[in-house]
Amino acid sequence: MYAGWFLAAMLGMGAAEGAVESCATVPCAAGGTKVCEPATAERKVARNVILMIGDGMGSEQVWAAWLYNGSKLNITTLPVTGMSITTSASHGITDSAAGGTAIACGCKAINGQLGLDAKGNAVESLAARMRKAGKATGIVVTKSVTDATPAAFYAHVKSRKDTPAIARALLNAGFDVVAGGGSADFSAEQRAELEKKTRMLELAAAGECEPASRRGDWMPQQVEKALRVLEKDKDGFFLMVEGSRIDMEAHVHHLKEMIMETLDFDRAVGVVLEWMKNHPDTLLVVTADHQTGGLSITNANRETGMVKGEYTTFQHSGVAVPVYAAGVGAERFTGVRENTALAPEIYQAAGMAL
């Protein structure tokens, strides 16, 4: 149905006469994406949406992990693939704040800023709008819960470094599930308040979570627990999961550790796919905010899992990153799109025309 509509649009034909159009758009100072299509009676709606972001996880990171892991990953079994253009409103190379904001809010943003469009207007995130629609919401990450990517889903601040303001924003955001590092970013009173306001709270004691090699199954287990809590909401839920440390290891050119982080993230994807077998009214989208390190795979052996790579920068690179999708509405995530298209496509998939 969607492919047919898309073809019709490409050929310059309008929607069938009398058909009611359904649109999702985000008002942005710069670079929002409007997504429209004719409403159809048989359209299925995703009750639950799970958005998984590998921070810095470009195609190169995925394929390094795939080669190391005996030519298999959960991520690469997802039936729909696309590409996401990562440039920000201010830079050709995005940071995680602008990248996170584009994904979370659907607006191109200025590097370093969170939850604001290019003119500094606050834009509601996927989590906020899903909450308004009655859905439960959660975040599970492997660095501080106040770090740029998760913060893009609840904070509206000019600087990603304004941790006190970001921590306060999280207290008032209304998440049902919060799991990650960063307990030191909150006072004892704030932690107690967050405990009261959430149905599941896991804050690792250190500022950040441990690296994958020392974290064990922490991340896949938190995702499993989060799904069990969130699935109880009769209106469905929105869950954001971030493999936060893939980026860190790529910044310092630790190929093996970066692969361990990517495999940990992939096991969390496996938990979601297993859960989706009994919850087919769910959309899963897996993507990245940007690629980190300009990794290139220079030697590999599929039999032994040997992978060698070279990095070209200690920063992020400017390549488009992959998008993988499964479940209800997954077919929307094909093609090469701006990262600002993810949010309106998710709203459309969830039946939330704006």
Ligand SMILES: [Zn+2]
């Ligand atoms: Zn980074």
